Amino acid sequence: MYTERPSRLPGAVVWTSVPDGTGRVLPDGCMDLLWHDGRLLVAGPDTRAHVPEGTGDRWAGVRFHPGTAPALLGVPAHALRDRRVPLVDLWPAAASRRLTARVNAAADPARGLEEAALSRAADTDPPDPLLLRIVAALDAGRPVARTADELGIGARQLHRRSLAAFGYGPKTLARVLRLRRALALARTGVPLAETAARTGYADQAHLARDVRELTGLPPRALLGGGAG
Incomplete structure (x- = not known):
């Protein structure tokens, strides 16, 4: 539990x-x-x-x-x-x-x-506001290049800072955050095709591939089982 x-x-x-x-x-x-x-x-x-x-x-x-x-x-x-x-x-x-x-x-x-x-x-300095802005931008579905431009940093700096702060580059972080948004929406009862369209996937098949690659289960099996 x-x-x-x-x-x-x-x-x-x-x-x-x-x-x-x-x-x-x-x-x-x-x-x-x-x-x-x-x-x-x-x-x-x-x-x-x-x-x-x-x-x-x-x-x-x-x-x-x-x-x-x-x-x-x-x-x-x-x-x-x-x-x-x-x-x-x-x-x-x-x-x-x-x-x-x-x-x-x-x-x-x-x-x-x-x-x-x-x-x-x-006893620690507060989080760098830039990191929080990176998360907010990517979680809103903004492309990585646009995020770097809006934050006034280069693509290499964004990648370097993302590795240290999040553990992986901004593209992977954006993919993980998109998955979380999609699963949260699907759990409210929204059909998978509509979920895919509303969360930035090309189509339902794209969503299904991403879910399987990141979680090891197909969407319906995942949504019907336990996951935190």
């Missing part, structure tokens, strides 16, 4: 999950700080669906808005693409132990993670 709520950290989500072997985590351009069995891990941005291993074990996490986690966690997003890495492998051992102990001492690991994220944010 999966539950989530908005975090007090702007743009973030606090969640808990007990995998049952049927769900999958879909690409969304985000990074997560995870708690599992007393350990802390960092989940990098995915380019394909992630199927959690094991069943019955509780997980908790804070999912950060795209582009905001690298500054908070001190690691570029592309270094963790499609990976789940123990925090102790990314931070100095003493700092990792302190944060892990703090989360484990909390009455609820999810709340402990949220408090840790809020504390890190208080």
